[in-house]
Amino acid sequence: MEDVRGPSATGQAAVPHTVVGAGSDVTDDLELAARSAVPVLITGGSGPSREGRARFVHDNSRVGRGPFIALSCLDRSSEGGDVRSVLERARGGTAFVDDVGAMSAGAQAQLLAFLDDESIRGASSADHATGHGVRVIAGTGDPLGPRIAAGTFSETLFYRLNIIHIKAPPGPKPGTPCVVDS
Secondary structure, three states: OEEEEEEOOOOOOEEEEEEEOOOOOHHHHHHHHHHOOOOEEEEOOOHHHHHHHHHHHHHOOOOOOOOEEEEEOOOOOOHHHHHHHHHHHOOOOEEEEEOHHHOOHHHHHHHHHHHHHOEEEOOOOOOEEEOOOOEEEEEEOOOOHHHHHHOOOOHHHHHHHOOEEEEOOOOOOOOOOOOOOO
């Protein structure tokens, strides 16, 4: 694990964050993330690769006996309501929000509000629930820096999610044959 004090996603301010899975023993890095209760951002790799790492962190964390609820933000059909639903169903466990860069602005605001005060907000102040004990892990295969620069992804949300940063190795390119030794 290395402590990186480099430029932000937009290249402006230097921000400390921890990068794990970048050349050291990946299992040790994932176990370190599991022992922590802070949000984790998993970048690179394929969706299944990111979800596998998120499951490992969940299974080995203090909330590992609770639910692991996953949401792919690439499915735009019901994403707005799904952020609230995933956070509500993940109580006592982990909410894994994959392809976070594809989230709508409204869904980003809901997730940021939850990270700020662990509350799940609905359309009215009467629709308000506390979500204590939910671990948030986010994943993305695409760099978020260009989305932040374009104004389509919240820089504040990026910093709230990027407390621990795990880099997943790239998956095989489409059409790559699978070789099995016998």
